[in-house]
Amino acid sequence: MFWTPVSPKKKEAPEPEERGEIANVSEEARGGLSLLNLLPSYACVVSGERTVLWANQAMKRDMGLVPGMRCFEVHWLREEPCGECPLDMVASTGKSFCWEQSIENPQTGKIQVLSQLIPLPWGFARGRCFLEISTDVTLFKRRQSQLELSQREYKALFEGVPCYISVQDRDFRIIKTNGLFQKEFGRAIGRKCYEVYKGRDKKCDPCPVERTFVDGQIHFSEETVRRRSGEPMEVVVYTAPIKDNWGTTYAVMEMSTEITPVKTLQRELATLGQAVAITAHSIKNILGGLDGGAYVVRSALRRNDPELTEKGLSMIQEGVEMARRLLQDILLVSRHGRPKLEDISPVNLALEVISLFQKRAGDLGIELQLETMGERNLTFRGDHKGLHTALANLLSNAIDACASLGAQGPGKVFLRVHELEEVVCFQVEDNGPGVPEEIKEKLFREMVTTKGNAGTGLGLIVTNKIVREHGGHLRYRSSPRGGTIFEIMIPRKPVFGEKYPEQTGLSSG
Amino acid sequence: MTKKILIVDDEPAMLTYLSTILQDHGYMTFCSQSAEEAWEKALKESPDLITLDLLMPEKTGIKLYRDLRKHDRLGAIPIVIITGFTQEQYPMIDFRKFIYERSIRGPEAFLEKPVAPEALLETVEKVLGRGPQKS
Numbered sequence: 001m002f003w004t005p006v007s008p009k010k011k012e013a014p015e016p017e018e019r020g021e022i023a024n025v026s027e028e029a030r031g032g033l034s035l036l037n038l039l040p041s042y043a044c045v046v047s048g049e050r051t052v053l054w055a056n057q058a059m060k061r062d063m064g065l066v067p068g069m070r071c072f073e074v075h076w077l078r079e080e081p082c083g084e085c086p087l088d089m090v091a092s093t094g095k096s097f098c099w100e101q102s103i104e105n106p107q108t109g110k111i112q113v114l115s116q117l118i119p120l121p122w123g124f125a126r127g128r129c130f131l132e133i134s135t136d137v138t139l140f141k142r143r144q145s146q147l148e149l150s151q152r153e154y155k156a157l158f159e160g161v162p163c164y165i166s167v168q169d170r171d172f173r174i175i176k177t178n179g180l181f182q183k184e185f186g187r188a189i190g191r192k193c194y195e196v197y198k199g200r201d202k203k204c205d206p207c208p209v210e211r212t213f214v215d216g217q218i219h220f221s222e223e224t225v226r227r228r229s230g231e232p233m234e235v236v237v238y239t240a241p242i243k244d245n246w247g248t249t250y251a252v253m254e255m256s257t258e259i260t261p262v263k264t265l266q267r268e269l270a271t272l273g274q275a276v277a278i279t280a281h282s283i284k285n286i287l288g289g290l291d292g293g294a295y296v297v298r299s300a301l302r303r304n305d306p307e308l309t310e311k312g313l314s315m316i317q318e319g320v321e322m323a324r325r326l327l328q329d330i331l332l333v334s335r336h337g338r339p340k341l342e343d344i345s346p347v348n349l350a351l352e353v354i355s356l357f358q359k360r361a362g363d364l365g366i367e368l369q370l371e372t373m374g375e376r377n378l379t380f381r382g383d384h385k386g387l388h389t390a391l392a393n394l395l396s397n398a399i400d401a402c403a404s405l406g407a408q409g410p411g412k413v414f415l416r417v418h419e420l421e422e423v424v425c426f427q428v429e430d431n432g433p434g435v436p437e438e439i440k441e442k443l444f445r446e447m448v449t450t451k452g453n454a455g456t457g458l459g460l461i462v463t464n465k466i467v468r469e470h471g472g473h474l475r476y477r478s479s480p481r482g483g484t485i486f487e488i489m490i491p492r493k494p495v496f497g498e499k500y501p502e503q504t505g506l507s508s509g
Numbered sequence: 510m511t512k513k514i515l516i517v518d519d520e521p522a523m524l525t526y527l528s529t530i531l532q533d534h535g536y537m538t539f540c541s542q543s544a545e546e547a548w549e550k551a552l553k554e555s556p557d558l559i560t561l562d563l564l565m566p567e568k569t570g571i572k573l574y575r576d577l578r579k580h581d582r583l584g585a586i587p588i589v590i591i592t593g594f595t596q597e598q599y600p601m602i603d604f605r606k607f608i609y610e611r612s613i614r615g616p617e618a619f620l621e622k623p624v625a626p627e628a629l630l631e632t633v634e635k636v637l638g639r640g641p642q643k644s
Contacts (some may be wrong), residue, residue, distance in 0.1 A: 285593070288623025292526035295626060299529045308529065315522045404519075 041135040042113070045120065046071045048091060048128055050081060064106045071132070075103040087130060090117045103134070111138045164235070164256040167242065168193050168209055175251065186228045193254070197225040212239040212252045225256070234263045271461060275333045278458050282326045289319035329458035332389065332465070339383030339469045346417045346424045347377045349384070353391040354415050357399060366402045366411035368395075373418045380424050380492045386466040387490070390474075391415070393459040394428040394486045401432025401483065423472075423489045431483040435476065463488075512637060513537045515556040517547040517573065518591070523622075527560060527591070530626045531633070544569035548576065551583050558637060560620075563592040578613045587636045591629075593622040 036043040036056045042063065044055040050070045059065060063074050072078040072085070086097045096118040105111045113134040120129045158165060158178050164185065167176035172193040181188065185196050193209065194200040203210065208219040220238045227233050235256040241249040296312030354370050361368040395415060402411025416427040460474075467474040472490040479485045514536050516527045521542065528538040539554055541547035551559065559577065563570040570592075577583050617636045620628060 284623065289522060291623065291625075292522065296525055296529045299533050308525070311522075311525045312529075315525065318522060 036131075036133075039133070041133050043131065043133045044071070044074075045129050045131050046087070048087075048130075050085075050087065053129060062105055062107060075101070086117055090119055090130060091128065094119050100137075101134075111136050112141045113137060161255075162257070164258075166193065166254050167251050168254060169251055170213060172203055172207070172209060184227055184233075185225075197223070199226055208237055208239040209252045209254055212241050213249055216241045216243070216247075216249050222259070223256075232260075233258055234260045271333070271465070275330065275458060275461065278461075279326065279330060282322070282458075286319045286322050286326070289315055289322065293317075293319060326458070329462050332386075332462045333458060339386050339466070341381045342384055343379040344382045344384050344387065345377045345379050346419060346426070347372055349387060349391065350415055350417050350426065353388060353395060356392060357395050361399055361413065364399065364403050364411070366399055366413060368399075368413050369415070371414055371416045373416065376419050378419060378492075380490065382470055382490055383466070386469065387488075390463040390466045390488060391426060391428070393463045394426075394488070397459065398428050398430035398432065398484075398486070401430045401434075405432060422493075423491050425490075426488040427485055428487075429479050429483060429485040431479065434478055434482060434484050511535065511537045512557040513539065513554055514633070515539045515541065515547065515550055515554065515559045517541045517544070517559065517570070518562040519543070520562075523562070523591075527624070527629065530629055534630055536633070544573040547573055551577065551586070555582070556586060558587050558589065558633060560589045560591050560633075561616075563590055574616070575613060584614075587617040589618045589620060589632055589636060590616045591620045591622065591624060 033045065033054055033056075037058075039056060040058065042056065042059040044059050044065075045053045047053055050072060052065060052069050052071055052074060055063075055065050059074075065074055070081075072081050075082075086099060090097050096116060098114070098116045100112065100114055102110050102112050114137050115132060115134040118131045118133070120131050159180075161178075162180070163178075164181040165178040166174045166181055166188065168174055174188045174191055174193055174196065177185075177188050188196040192203075194203050194207075198204065204223070206221070208221045211217075211219045218238060218240050220236060222234065222236050224232050224234050236259050238255045238257075240253045240255070242251040242253055244250050293312045293315030296315060297309055298312075300306075300308035300312055350370055350372075354368060357368060395413065398413045399411070402413060405411050412431045414427070414429045416425075416429070418425040418427065464474045467488050467490070470490045472488060474486070474488055476484055476486045512535075514531055516524055516531070516538055518524050518527070518540075519542055524540040524542065528540055531538050539550050539556065541550055547559075547561075550556075561570055561574060563574070574588065574590075577586065577588065618632045620632055
């Protein structure tokens with residue numbers, strides 16, 4: 001297979017050109033050609049008739065070159081010159097030409113080469129000669145197409161995953177986003193992450209992107225972000241480093257998956273679990289009261305003591321009343337969705353609720369006051385019955401808190417109505433002893449009662465549920481007067497999740 | 510001599526219940542709905558035993574406990590804590606810490622609400638170190 005120089009002494013000696021040899025070449029030119037043996041490319045000299053006059057070692061080794069072969073026979077295993085052969089063009093213009101072609105390598109099959117055809121300046125025996133240098137770029141081509149494929153796959157992945165993806169630089173500036181991100185958070189390229197996600201003007205603390213920049217590791221966190229529409233969204237965020245060839249993280253990819261429904265469900269389940277625990281505890285208290293009442297009545301009958309009988313019976317009565325309240329609360333907690341919406345005037349609602357407590361507050365020597373701010377009494381949409389219950393729960397708690405002041409009174413309870421542009425705010429402030437430090441954490445979530453047997457512990461959970469169903473917030477803080485301020489904020493335009501579509505004209509039962 | 514028991518609880522129903530049980534079993538009872546009143550009654554009546562609800566408004570049950578223990582004469586009176594405030598319910602509150610100080614003796618007994626009559630009587634008898642008295 002390999003080309004070996006043929007000795008001119010064997011057989012009849014054809015002309016050097018026909019033998020595929022270069023004749024009449026200066027020593028200097030031969031020296032130049034021999035240097036081409038060192039090239040990791042295929043190099044050959046062809047005549048104007050396309051006869052291979054000289055080939056470098058690599059070409060002889062790989063191409064099975066036989067002396068006197070024509071270049072198309074070598075490259076293409078053809079019998080005719082190739083249709084688009086650049087040789088004539090190079091011959092006529094005298095300028096070298098570079099192109100890509102695939103040629104047959106008898107050992108490895110078809111290979112892709114980058115070829116350059118150069119007119120040689122030296123005069124050869126007959127006419128002009130050309131130097132063709134071809135470099136094997138098969139591997140490079142294969143890598144290139146692999147790269148293109150993986151780029152296509154990466155793009156499909158980037159756009160196709162059900163995540164909001166952004167790529168950020170060290171300044172938390174977003175440099176790339178996927179389509180889903182843009183759909184939910186708007187155009188974000190060039191803006192800061194915290195600005196787009198949360199409407200903040202400085203970075204969050206802690207920030208998973210920052211941590212990934214620091215240690216080059218994957219981090220995750222749970223965040224509440226804001227959609228373009230302003231609606232909150234709970235997400236779990238993963239951050240992964242994007243590193244350069246030297247292993248330095250130059251950007252971070254942030255992938256967020258929405259978990260709002262999961263979180264909602266989780267909260268509801270937790271509330272349900274707590275409600276069951278509270279219920280069990282309340283029933284235990286109720287039974288204790290009923291047992292006690294029955295004991296007292298039995299004993300009173302034995303003693304023939306009508307006054308004690310009366311006391312025992314009222315204990316039983318109280319137990320029954322507590323069971324009724326518990327049942328009411330359970331129904332409210334387990335009620336499914338859909339507050340019944342109607343137009344409510346905030347001041348009227350406050351007046352209604354406060355009138356219920358005037359007598360009780362008076363009996364306990366507690367001052368009960370309504371304060372209004374804004375005084376526009378503009379109606380808003382809400383569930384009248386639900387909000388009535390919520391406010392009554394807070395007022396009742398405040399009065400109980402003041403009642404426990406005893407001689408340290410007088411207790412004062414304020415119900416305030418603030419009418420703001422976007423929200424209606426109800427505040428209930430007392431000057432009672434405040435929420436004990438130990439139960440602050442659990443206030444809206446777990447069974448919390450400081451009232452011994454008097455409360456079911458469901459009150460604040462019920463209130464919180466009602467307020468959340470209106471898209472509002474219930475929060476509390478310590479009052480400067482030593483007591484507590486509970487605050488209900490209801491948006492004027494109801495924000496209902498999918499679970500609570502606004503209903504008109506239909507009763508929620 | 511009839512033993513005197515002071516019952517301190519902010520709930521009137523609880524006072525009625527506990528005092529009925531104790532009276533039925535031969536004890537003389539005094540009831541107090543507040544810490545201040547309890548303090549005065551303790552000074553005046555020198556009871557043989559005090560039952561005390563810890564969970565009274567403003568932690569006054571705890572304050573009363575400390576005041577009683579520190580008092581020269583009243584300090585010796587055995588105290589049974591009766592409370593709905595259990596460790597199980599509020600694991601994060603070490604309520605015994607409110608009571609125990611190095612210098613103060615712990616309560617003679619703890620009872621959790623709801624209290625069964627038998628449990629109350631058994632505890633009171635054990636603390637007083639003698640059987641019940643029939644009137």
